[in-house]
Amino acid sequence: MSPRVGLFATCLMNLFRPNVGFAAVKLLEDAGCSVEVPLAQTCCGQPGYNAGDFDAARALAKQVIAAFEGFDYVVGPSGSCMATIRHDYPKLFADDADWRPRAEALAARSFELLSFLADVRGVRAVAADYAGTVTYHDSCSGLRELGVKAQPRLLLGSVGGLKLAEMSDTEVCCGFGGSFCVSYPEISGRMADDKLACVAATGADTLLGGDLGCLLHLAGRLKRCGSPVKVFHTAEVLAGMADGAGIGDQQEVQK
Amino acid sequence: MKVGSPRFKEKTLVALADPNLRQALGQSRKGFVNGRAALVAGVPEFEAMRDQARDVKNHVLANLDHYLERFEASVTAAGGHVHWAADAEDARRIVLDICQRVDAKVVTKGKSMVSEEIGLNEALEEQGYTVVETDLGEYIIQLAHEPPSHIIAPAIHKTKAQVAELFEAAHGGPRKTTVGELVTEARLVLREKYFQADVGITGGNYLVAETGSSIIVTNEGNGDLTQTLARVHIVTSGIERIVPTLDDVALFLRILARSATGQETETYTTLSTGPRRPGDVDGPEEYHVVLVDNGRSKMLGGKFQDMLRCIRCGACMNHCPVYGAVGGHAYGWVYPGPMGAVLTPLFVGLDATRDLPNACTLNGRCQSVCPVRIPLPELLRELRHRQHEQGLRPPGQTRAIGAWRFVAERPRLYQFANRMAARVLKKMGGSAGRIANLPGGAAWSGLRDLPAPQGQTFLELWQARRK
């Protein structure tokens, strides 16, 4: 029986990169899941949480909890949003007898996309090709809060034609950090440049990652500096849907 | 010590523009980070040791009153004196009183972050004492009249040439050119001071309740010369630095150097228990420990209690990419980096330190290396929460969060706004697929293009596909 998966459509994916959403759907369906997308969903609440506005975070968390009750799993193509749901929701409702169990129940069945595919569904390979040398940035929330490290590498290893060139300092933050990147743009820019120097040193033609916040930030800096390096969400490559324009690259004219 | 934290942003810009600092920080980051990683990889027990270190600290905090009293009794039994300082002023007065009573002229100092915290040097100098920092890094920044920029490598921001210049000004020429010459010069100058000193002040990495010992851990041996050659040895230490027994000390010795400098051990670990004894031919005639609270007991039992586990190893700052970009001085007070971003607001107040909890991406690397597993990102977020409750957050951001919440609580409105944004931004991106100049968004587009959206939202496309 195929498990019912509710796709968490992250804010940045929904607005900037629907292709990542469809890539996630394809990967989940290929892994034998039936995928649904609740339309009542908006944002996980992390911006409020990280800004110290815990009430705002709770308000949105309740909305997410309600929207995703009844699914076997909730999966999103982001370590950051999914870490919020998995780790922060139970903390936000620690003192709320009504909501705490619901938050914990959601947390327990919520997963970042690639860790879900590899760890829960046992996916070991995908049917996709990508002709290029890629380097993979470990986004911090996925890496440190959800243990996303081996899964993307395992799955990328099965992509035909793809060569993975690891960068040094791959576990160092890229400088996005949500509102940090606009509150402290100069520090954020320095961190991006440090990260991109590591990317450049690999000689890779493509930069991959699992969080669109980091990727928009890094792609934006790369393009500002005139770099030809293409940027994709890992899911796009794994789903064989990285044949269009990279993030921040010239898009084909829409029909 | 004066609090420079309100000028954080300004200081970060200065720091980012300093090529010497950038080079120094790059070196240290690599040295400390790689050193730790290599060593920890060779100790399979390390994670278990971190758990135990956390647990011992929690145990001490839960019984802090008892262990402090036991420590006091043990020190007294060994012929030493314990002084209790509720705040920085108390602590300064206690030290000044001792110096006055023993008619001191020259005071040497081993490295003590607590003495920086309580502004001890300024207080001693005001009273006419000659104060000499003896840790080489501390000595350098004393000559430069600067605060430390790192808790274990205080002069990490200084280049060799800058040190040579300071030494030439202080000791006379000719100007030295190698690190070896600089170290030798400092050795000879400071050697005189140790022998002249009336009072030697050190910190205390650990205060052992079982034995009444204070422990310092150094590479240079300066702390040992400071405390052995002066007539009077004063230890300034925070009340949270208590450990119950020597066996607990063993645990911390196994994680401290590995976490701090990527060494298996520092060169010297020294236990001091009371003053010189009958028959001894050297050692201090008096031994004093000043137990400094200065806000620590107020952290107990609350959301920030975990911070009291800190053993001041510096691993968090070594691994912090923000510290790695701007260095320690930007933080504006005694403690920089992640641990400083938590401690400084708690010690000097939220108002003067508004940037510190926010200048962090919450990337969690600090927590992942903290030997006592302090959840630093969570504490920083909690400080943001306090700022929010006290109206200390940037008004623009508070308004933005309010507006975001209003929209995000209304899924239809939210989706409509997203559909509009996707179209407008797509159009602004034009054929380039990116926006180089975002109106009102210079904080983003000053440094980065904004990749343009694909034109329609995911939910919109998904609905269309389902039909």
Next chain:
Amino acid sequence: MSDARQTILGQIRAALGRGPLPADAAAALDARVPRHTRLGFDDDPIQRFIEKFESRAGTVARIASLAELPDAVAAYRHRHGLPPRAAVARPLAGLAWPADFIHHPGPAGKEEILSVTPCLAGIAEIGSVMLAAGPDSPTTLNFVPDHHLAVLHTGQIVRHFEDAWALLRARPEGIPRTVNIVSGPSRTGDVELTMQLGAHGPRSVQVILVGA
């Protein structure tokens, strides 16, 4: 002063939500014996001690018995071009030192070049010597001279810190005033993280290991 004491202890107890611990709880804390994870190693403790100590620019010389110590010290002096004088700790003063060798039991003064001291133990886990201050082992001998020769018997090498603490606790006179755990020559990395020996303490530390 006692005000501050009361204030601090009062605040701590208020924060912990209790008064002073009852006597039985306090006694239980004082009876606590922690059993922390120790560093595991299979190598022979003596070999490990030597390797670790030498890994930090310390040196180790081996002699069969204490009677050979004067020769070992002379060899060290000749190798480093040192004059025939030293601060020699009292327990070692009675050995057959050469007639021209001037020695005194300490303390070590500013001009002291060389010291020879006994040790209380060697700690194999990190390869360090432990010295206990007292009339027979003045602390200045460990820090003031440029050269420090620390005499350690192979039988004094223990595996872990905890074993060394047991030796301290077993002393009839109790915990020494000062315990120095010395892991090599004094060093600093404070200028540009460039490691430099001889920051303030000895530039050279040699363990003279006695016995097989």
